[in-house]
Amino acid sequence: MTPAETARPAGRLWGLGVGPGDPELLTLKALRLLRAAAVVAYPTLEGGASFARSIVAAHLAPGQRELAIRVPMTTAREPAQRAYDAAAAELAEHLAAGRDVAVLCEGDPFFYGSFMYLYGRLAGRFPVEVVPGVSSLTACAAALGQPLAARNDTLAVLPAPLPDAVLRARLAGAEAAAIVKLGRHYPRIRALLEAEGLTPHARYVERATLPEQRLVPLAEAGAVAAPYFSMILIHRRGEAWRWPHD
Amino acid sequence: MTPAETARPAGRLWGLGVGPGDPELLTLKALRLLRAAAVVAYPTLEGGASFARSIVAAHLAPGQRELAIRVPMTTAREPAQRAYDAAAAELAEHLAAGRDVAVLCEGDPFFYGSFMYLYGRLAGRFPVEVVPGVSSLTACAAALGQPLAARNDTLAVLPAPLPDAVLRARLAGAEAAAIVKLGRHYPRIRALLEAEGLTPHARYVERATLPEQRLVPLAEAGAVAAPYFSMILIHRRGEAWRWPHD
Numbered sequence: 001m002t003p004a005e006t007a008r009p010a011g012r013l014w015g016l017g018v019g020p021g022d023p024e025l026l027t028l029k030a031l032r033l034l035r036a037a038a039v040v041a042y043p044t045l046e047g048g049a050s051f052a053r054s055i056v057a058a059h060l061a062p063g064q065r066e067l068a069i070r071v072p073m074t075t076a077r078e079p080a081q082r083a084y085d086a087a088a089a090e091l092a093e094h095l096a097a098g099r100d101v102a103v104l105c106e107g108d109p110f111f112y113g114s115f116m117y118l119y120g121r122l123a124g125r126f127p128v129e130v131v132p133g134v135s136s137l138t139a140c141a142a143a144l145g146q147p148l149a150a151r152n153d154t155l156a157v158l159p160a161p162l163p164d165a166v167l168r169a170r171l172a173g174a175e176a177a178a179i180v181k182l183g184r185h186y187p188r189i190r191a192l193l194e195a196e197g198l199t200p201h202a203r204y205v206e207r208a209t210l211p212e213q214r215l216v217p218l219a220e221a222g223a224v225a226a227p228y229f230s231m232i233l234i235h236r237r238g239e240a241w242r243w244p245h246d
Numbered sequence: 247m248t249p250a251e252t253a254r255p256a257g258r259l260w261g262l263g264v265g266p267g268d269p270e271l272l273t274l275k276a277l278r279l280l281r282a283a284a285v286v287a288y289p290t291l292e293g294g295a296s297f298a299r300s301i302v303a304a305h306l307a308p309g310q311r312e313l314a315i316r317v318p319m320t321t322a323r324e325p326a327q328r329a330y331d332a333a334a335a336e337l338a339e340h341l342a343a344g345r346d347v348a349v350l351c352e353g354d355p356f357f358y359g360s361f362m363y364l365y366g367r368l369a370g371r372f373p374v375e376v377v378p379g380v381s382s383l384t385a386c387a388a389a390l391g392q393p394l395a396a397r398n399d400t401l402a403v404l405p406a407p408l409p410d411a412v413l414r415a416r417l418a419g420a421e422a423a424a425i426v427k428l429g430r431h432y433p434r435i436r437a438l439l440e441a442e443g444l445t446p447h448a449r450y451v452e453r454a455t456l457p458e459q460r461l462v463p464l465a466e467a468g469a470v471a472a473p474y475f476s477m478i479l480i481h482r483r484g485e486a487w488r489w490p491h492d
Binding site for chain 2: 017019020022023024025026027028029031032108109110111112113116119123128130131132133134135137138139141142145146147148149150151152153154155156157158159161162166169170173174181209
């Protein structure tokens with residue numbers, strides 16, 4: 001720690017899961033800590049609007065400092081490292097000055113979230129608490145009216161960027177599966193599921209819990225592109241879950 | 247529908263995810279609907295105390311009717327069928343009489359929850375909404391301070407009652423895994439993870455987010471028994487998630 005960091009009690013860092021999109025899916029705890037934070041930070045893609053901020057916008061107060069974390073749209077290592085190094089340094093200044101900082105995280109902070117990069121840089125130096133949120137995974141299942149996993153189902157969560165061979169192997173043994181991070185990989189995933197005979201068991205969900213939410217069987221979802229906030233849910237047993245212990 | 251069901255607008259059935267245990271992890275939406283419900287139903291094991299009810303106890307009003315759903319402690323089909331048939335019939339009476347019914351669900355209603363059995367029996371006859379909640383899966387990761395899944399990790403969620411061969415096959419290809427429904431299967435799972443060399447990567451979580459929460463490396467968790475509300479989280483990469491794009 002620098003002398004400045006030891007001069008007063010450090011601020012606390014809160015990673016707040018703010019849920020999948022519907023502002024009402026915020027937890028009471030996330031709301032309490034959000035209101036208590038002197039600084040509210042959130043990711044933005046290259047300086048664009050922040051989805052996480054939009055979810056809690058109604059609760060932000062004029063006196064709170066806001067800090068946009070510009071996440072570079074790249075899979076290259078160096079620019080991402082630099083962006084998180086810079087963001088962590090800025091958060092550390094506030095924390096060292098005794099200011100509590102809330103970092104807003106879409107869905108849940110530790111379910112494929114970028115919060116982990118800030119956590120990894122700051123958890124050793126300042127008190128950190130992670131507040132779990134409603135993840136897109138269960139939000140999509142609720143929107144579809146279809147259990148995510150039941151009884152002794154295995155559930156596989158699979159990021160779409162993985163190679164076809166890996167996806168095929170993981171899909172083979174799972175009763176239930178969720179394919180996340182679709183984006184530009186969507187046409188390939190769609191073809192793969194068709195080849196595996198899984199299309200009849202697959203449903204496509206876009207922007208779950210938001211007014212523009214879209215729910216369709218995969219066969220009707222179109223073949224072109226999918227936004228980042230979309231997911232495919234697969235359940236091999238269809239509606240057998242309606243009856244217990246079958 | 248019976249004539250009674252058509253005589254007035256039917257009540258609405260809400261499956262409310264109430265989160266993993268900490269009452270503050272209730273969502274604003276679940277709280278609003280809970281307060282609006284004329285009837286509040288919740289599962290109890292053979293008539294014992296209801297964990298789901300305990301989570302929201304502070305918000306229940308004297309004027310609300312409470313309805314305990316006695317879930318039989320058995321894996322046999324017939325007694326379970328009968329219990330859910332009886333509970334659905336009782337809920338249907340309230341719904342047909344125009345009363346809104348909230349069913350409390352620990353964690354998330356569609357993540358290995360018993361709500362699906364009521365949903366399957368009532369969704370065709372009455373308006374139903376499922377409100378997703380914070381699941382034990384992300385709550386355990388938050389409590390551990392360890393991302394559940396990151397980047398392009400595959401995540402396998404595996405119920406402990408599955409045979410060893412199935413568990414071994416599903417664990418082999420997953421960077422991250424969660425083993426749920428431990429209970430009496432815990433000693434077998436512990437031995438299996440040891441044999442697979444996974445003990446150093448496994449952590450045991452009991453009653454996450456509650457005051458009596460327990461978090462230990464699996465190696466220190468003891469070998470005897472585990473309560474129903476426990477989970478083992480495995481991540482092969484250890485703390486490599488601290489740095490993005492490695």
